[in-house]
Amino acid sequence: MAGFFARLEKRLERLVRSSPALERLARGLHLRSLLHAACSHRQELVLGRRLGPDAATTATAVPTGFSILGRGEVEDVRGFFLAVNPGQVDSLAGLYDYGCRVLFMFVAGQPAGYIWYVDAQQERPLPELAQFRIALTGRDVYLFNFYVSPAARGSQQATKLLRLALGRLGAQRYEQAYGCVERGNVPARWLYSSTGWTSLREVSVWTFLSCLRFAGGRWFVNPKVLRPWRPSVPMFDYIPLAGAQAFRMEAPRLPAR
Numbered sequence: 001m002a003g004f005f006a007r008l009e010k011r012l013e014r015l016v017r018s019s020p021a022l023e024r025l026a027r028g029l030h031l032r033s034l035l036h037a038a039c040s041h042r043q044e045l046v047l048g049r050r051l052g053p054d055a056a057t058t059a060t061a062v063p064t065g066f067s068i069l070g071r072g073e074v075e076d077v078r079g080f081f082l083a084v085n086p087g088q089v090d091s092l093a094g095l096y097d098y099g100c101r102v103l104f105m106f107v108a109g110q111p112a113g114y115i116w117y118v119d120a121q122q123e124r125p126l127p128e129l130a131q132f133r134i135a136l137t138g139r140d141v142y143l144f145n146f147y148v149s150p151a152a153r154g155s156q157q158a159t160k161l162l163r164l165a166l167g168r169l170g171a172q173r174y175e176q177a178y179g180c181v182e183r184g185n186v187p188a189r190w191l192y193s194s195t196g197w198t199s200l201r202e203v204s205v206w207t208f209l210s211c212l213r214f215a216g217g218r219w220f221v222n223p224k225v226l227r228p229w230r231p232s233v234p235m236f237d238y239i240p241l242a243g244a245q246a247f248r249m250e251a252p253r254l255p256a257r
């Protein structure tokens with residue numbers, strides 16, 4: 001299916017390029033952005049990493065604080081989420097309902113970044129896991145929505161936050177961590193490779209008209225399309241059309257130590 005859409009996109013591009021008149025028309029109509037809105041594609045890498053004492057954090061010289069925020073405390077940093085990721089603000093409480101937790105970073109007392117995680121004890125399967133077909137079992141943990149504010153970037157704060165998260169999770173009962181990164185996200189990929197993650201497989205993600213998504217061989221739907229009359233309900237990234245339980249989920253295999 002993904003191959004079909006990739007071929008279709010290439011054919012359309014060849015067609016447009018075949019005639020200067022068509023190319024001018026395409027440019028005038030902003031065809032590329034129209035096409036992108038109609039159908040966009042990204043390639044995600046599913047990553048894995050074993051956890052253990054080696055993942056422990058090192059002391060930091062910079063005045064940085066980290067805390068795992070409870071449901072009430074996350075409301076205290078709502079302003080930060082609103083500034084950096086407005087789409088997620090209505091979902092904060094909902095993410096807690098799913099059993100997710102957030103490790104938050106403060107630099108000089110100010111919110112500077114976060115990383116969310118969830119384990120196999122999640123209340124309901126996180127839709128994102130279905131898209132990437134990741135099945136979490138006993139001592140697995142999935143890290144997602146990793147973010148560091150632009151002001152704190154480029155100074156190894158992101159590396160510290162990630163190492164600290166891995167250290168804390170390794171010191172708890174977790175043995176394997178999973179995550180995903182977009183193929184084209186160079187800083188994030190660099191960061192993951194320098195902190196010991198391995199790429200396990202690739203997943204093609206196609207999105208149509210911001211309504212439907214085809215990922216990992218299955219169809220998903222934007223919940224906003226299903227419940228447009230209830231916009232305040234916490235919404236999540238595309239949910240499975242056929243119900244998460246019906247999916248073939250895989251426990252990703254990490255290479256032996």
Ligand SMILES: CC(C)(COP(=O)(O)OP(=O)(O)OC[C@H]1O[C@@H](n2cnc3c(N)ncnc32)[C@H](O)[C@@H]1OP(=O)(O)O)[C@@H](O)C(=O)NCCC(=O)NCCS
Pocket residue numbers: 145146147148149152153154155156157158159160180181182185186187188190191194
């Ligand atoms: C991804 C993100 C957390 C990285 O933050 P950061 O402050 O750049 O990270 P760090 O400074 O700790 O380290 C990043 C590494 O990538 C390298 N890097 C950064 N930008 C790069 C680029 N464009 N090309 C190559 N390498 C790059 C840095 O040199 C550094 O490498 P080093 O450790 O060898 O010095 C931050 O850019 C971010 O929040 N982005 C938006 C959200 C996002 O993409 N999250 C990831 C989701 S999977």
